[in-house]
Amino acid sequence: xRTGSNLPAVGEYNQTLVLDLxxxxxxxxxxxxxxxxxxxxxxTLSNVTRRLADEGLxxxxxxxxxxxxxxxxxxxxxxxxxxxxxxHLDPVVDTIVVxxxxxxxIVHDEIPRAPHATPAELVEAVGAAVDSIVERAGISRDLVLxxxxxxxGPFDARGGRLxxxxxxxxxxxxxxxxxxxxxxxxxxxVEKDVTAAxxxxxxxxxxxxxxxxxxxxxxxxxxxxxAIAGAPVxxxxxxxxxxxxxxxxxxxxxxxxxxxxxLGVSIEPRVLLAEAGYDAGDAGDTRPHLDRLVAGAHRGDxxxxxxxxxxxxxxxxxLVVTNNLLDVDEVVxxxxxxxxxxxxxxxxxxxxxxxxxxxxxxxxxxxRRSLVGLDVAAVGAACLLLDGAFAARPARMMIAL
Numbered sequence: 128x129r130t131g132s133n134l135p136a137v138g139e140y141n142q143t144l145v146l147d148l149x150x151x152x153x154x155x156x157x158x159x160x161x162x163x164x165x166x167x168x169x170x171t172l173s174n175v176t177r178r179l180a181d182e183g184l185x186x187x188x189x190x191x192x193x194x195x196x197x198x199x200x201x202x203x204x205x206x207x208x209x210x211x212x213x214x215h216l217d218p219v220v221d222t223i224v225v226x227x228x229x230x231x232x233i234v235h236d237e238i239p240r241a242p243h244a245t246p247a248e249l250v251e252a253v254g255a256a257v258d259s260i261v262e263r264a265g266i267s268r269d270l271v272l273x274x275x276x277x278x279x280g281p282f283d284a285r286g287g288r289l290x291x292x293x294x295x296x297x298x299x300x301x302x303x304x305x306x307x308x309x310x311x312x313x314x315x316x317v318e319k320d321v322t323a324a325x326x327x328x329x330x331x332x333x334x335x336x337x338x339x340x341x342x343x344x345x346x347x348x349x350x351x352x353x354a355i356a357g358a359p360v361x362x363x364x365x366x367x368x369x370x371x372x373x374x375x376x377x378x379x380x381x382x383x384x385x386x387x388x389x390l391g392v393s394i395e396p397r398v399l400l401a402e403a404g405y406d407a408g409d410a411g412d413t414r415p416h417l418d419r420l421v422a423g424a425h426r427g428d429x430x431x432x433x434x435x436x437x438x439x440x441x442x443x444x445x446l447v448v449t450n451n452l453l454d455v456d457e458v459v460x461x462x463x464x465x466x467x468x469x470x471x472x473x474x475x476x477x478x479x480x481x482x483x484x485x486x487x488x489x490x491x492x493x494x495r496r497s498l499v500g501l502d503v504a505a506v507g508a509a510c511l512l513l514d515g516a517f518a519a520r521p522a523r524m525m526i527a528l
Contacts, residue, residue, distance in 0.1 A: 141171065141175055142175050142178060142179060143518060144519035145161055145179065146204070147518065148164055148165070149179075149185055149203065150229070150333075150517075151333040151335055152333075153333070154203075155188045155201030156202055157202070158172055158173065158200070158202070159199055161176070182208075185202050187202060188203040189201055204228055205228070206229040206231065207227055209227070209228050209270055210228075210264070211225070211274075211275060211509040212225055212313070213226060213276075213277070213510070214238075214275070214277070214505060215277045215320065215508055216276065216277070216279075216298060217320075217346060217504070218279075218295060218346075218348075218411070219347050219414070221237065222235070222237055222504070223235075223253075223505060224260075225260055225264045226506055226510065230330045230331045230499075230506065230510060230513070234263050234264045235505075238252060238256045242297075246306075249301070250307055253276075254307060254310030257307075257311050258311070271313060272512040273313045274311060274314070275317075275318065275509050276304075276315060276316070276318070277504045277511075279293075279295060279319070279320055280319045280366040280369070282317060282365065282366065284317075284365025286302060286304070286305075287303055287305060287315065287317040288303065288317075316508075316511045319368060320346075320350065320507075321342065322359050322365075323504055323508045323511060324462070324497075324503045324504050324507045325354050327499050327503050327510045328342055328507070329357070330507075330514055331498050331506070335357075336457075337354065337357075337457060337459075338354065338355075338357040338456070339454075339455040340353075340354045340458070341459070342354075342459045342460075343446060343458065344461060344462040344504065345468075346464050346465075346504070347396070348395075350368045350369060350371070351449060355455075371391030372384055373389065373390045373445045374388050375390045375444040376393055376437075376441055376444075390441060390442070394441055396413040399417075399434055400413065400417070403428075403435075414463075417468065420434070421467060432471075436475050439475030442472070443475070443480045446458055446476070447480055447485055448485065450480075450488060451486065455492070456492065456493060457492065458480065458494045460473070460496055460497065461500070461503045465496075466501045
């Protein structure tokens with residue numbers, strides 16, 4: 128169904144568009160430059176920038192002389208004008224961050240695990256961590272837009288409820304948005320972790336070229352965040368991005384679904400460690416063992432090198448097969464496990480993506496590491512609030528049904 132335009136939203140769109148351009152220009156922009164980039168009249172632009180300044184979002188940052196005429200006043204983002212809290216619920220370690228308007232992490236912490244806690248106790252622990260980190264950041268609570276929560280799916284996007292994410296059994300059927308909002312007194316948004324990672328990467332990327340892209344998130348599990356025309360793709364229920372059962376190696380390990388060589392099981396940290404002959408024991412945290420695996424590869428351990436190269440090939444095949452459907456320009460790789468393995472896997476994945484014979488792409492695909500780094504899901508969760516309040520998306524000018 129087609130919808131009409133929501134004319135009152137046009138003014139808000141112009142405001143977010145101007146703010147977005149200023150945000151992506153650390154050196155600042157003059158009103159003349161903004162007018163040239165937006166096509167807005169001088170009067171409209173003056174009104175818009177005045178409102179942004181009144182709200183404390185931008186500041187004047189000196190003058191610049193460029194040719195004849197009056198010096199131009201530069202406008203810059205005030206990164207400390209607003210903040211957001213991001214929480215990543217993860218099978219290995221829960222992470223919490225505070226980010227500013229530029230997407231920069233102000234404070235980072237981890238939430239202690241409570242393996243036998245009830246859902247109410249888990250929510251209380253996250254709420255206490257939110258209060259603590261805001262206090263540590265030394266910022267006014269009035270400037271905090273809210274709390275974003277990133278978690279593995281599936282979840283109920285409308286209700287903000289985690290359903291039955293297989294890697295988070297304690298969080299099954301927990302209404303995170305409502306319960307955490309009641310505990311913190313702040314607005315709460317809940318998003319699938321891979322989508323949050325994609326949003327965080329787009330907010331952090333000041334080039335504004337990350338429009339048609341995929342984000343491969345590699346942590347305890349694997350998933351895909353997608354952006355098309357500069358907007359995240361969530362799908363009908365908000366659970367888009369499940370690629371764990373894309374078959375990447377018909378001779379690979381058997382998956383719980385009954386197939387062999389599904390991506391998820393083929394690059395699962397414990398599977399890689401077992402293939403390389405490393406015993407991770409019963410430890411829930413495989414990070415130290417992955418570090419040993421990478422160290423072995425750097426020492427020239429043939430088995431470790433073989434296992435990691437094969438993992439890179441499996442990841443590349445999944446990316447190529449998926450890109451045959453989506454046809455994007457750029458692939459971003461990130462997540463806590465990827466950050467540990469990137470130094471060994473990065474070149475293999477990039478080379479295989481460019482040379483895989485099943486690829487139907489007619490142009491080279493950029494393959495790169497996340498700009499955000501290890502905490503991309505938590506940062507992305509915080510950026511949900513920033514994106515929701517300040518991203519210039521034309522679709523928001525349409526009448527909501």
